[in-house]
Amino acid sequence: MIKLIQLKQVLRNRRFFFFTILIPCFWYLFMLNLIKVDQHTAASLKYDWFLVACLMGITGNSIVTFSKRISSGSRFYLLKAxxxxxxxxxFMTDQLITQLILNVMIMMIIITVGLVLGTLSLNTSLLVSLLLLNIFGIYYSIIGFVLGLTMESSALDAAGAPLMVIAALFFVPFNTFINNSFEHFVTIIQQLFPGYYLYSIGTHLIDHASIQLDLIRFFISFCLTIIPFIMILWFKLIKKVGNN
Incomplete structure (x- = not known):
């Protein structure tokens, strides 16, 4: 019942629709319109932009709107704890379940756009990608949860767009449209985070190649980069609540 109420509240939020649906869908349509390459490369790029659109939606939901929602109710839940x-x-587990439902809904909308345009096909590759995107959604939702509990609601409200841009820097595949020293530097940084490996996994799925190595890298980077946020949650919040 609580989760249903939370879902209804989110779906009434204009901020949610702007950051998680409108921006990703616009990006997807815009980038598809820019692709002017051979058929095989186009298929790979179209899939990359589908992944980017999903990641943007997940980012908008998990980092921007979710952190603001958590911050708004943080005092109540900290007192309840x-x-x-x-x-x-x-509290985090309940919220992550809600986030999972919302992320699936966002991806279904983007998939519908892709199917209507004929740039996506319902196959095993898509299902595997959706599974990994949901795992990545949990990753970003944990980060959003920590941000929501450690930052003021007003600060998160003002930082919504900048946060989305910063988060996007960790997964937008710049190497697909630029090739310079900046791109090389950004790519090195991106390789530390799980979002980077979703593209190579997607490409390998399309080419029916092995994804084992990229999956290992994906989960290793997931675990290593989420640890600092779990530590913040533990030392600044959970330990503090326990001592009180």
């Missing part, structure tokens, strides 16, 4: 057995871990 002190006075009851409803821990912050429990």
């Amino acid at each position: 002190r006075l009851s057995h409803y821990s912050i871990w429990h």
Whole structure:
């Protein structure tokens, strides 16, 4: 019941539709219109831009709107954690389930756009990509959860667009449209984070090649880069609540 109420509240939020649906769909349509290459490369690029659109939607949902939503109710839940057995871990788990549902909804809308345009096909490659995108959505939702509990709502409200741009820098495949020293530098940084490997996995899926190595890198980067946020959650919030 609580999750249903949360979903209804989110779906009434104009900020949610702007950052998670309108911007990703516009990006997807815009980039598809720019592709002027041979057929095989176009198929790979179209899939990359589909992944980017999904990642943008996930970012808008998990980093921008989710962190603001958590921040708005953080005092209540922190107080509840002190006075009851409803821990912050429990709170985060409930919120992540809601986030999972929202991320699936966002991706379904983008997939519908791709199917209508004929740039996507319903196949195993798409299903594997959706599974990995949902895992990445959990990753960004944990980060958004920590941001929401550690930052003021007003600050998150003002930083919505900048946060989305910064988050996008970690997964937008610049090497598909530029080739210079900046791109090389950004790519090196991107390789530290799981979003980078979704593109090579997608390309390998299209080419029916092995994705084992990229999957390993994806999960290693996922685990290593999420640790600092879990530590922040533990030392600044959970430990503090426990001591009180």
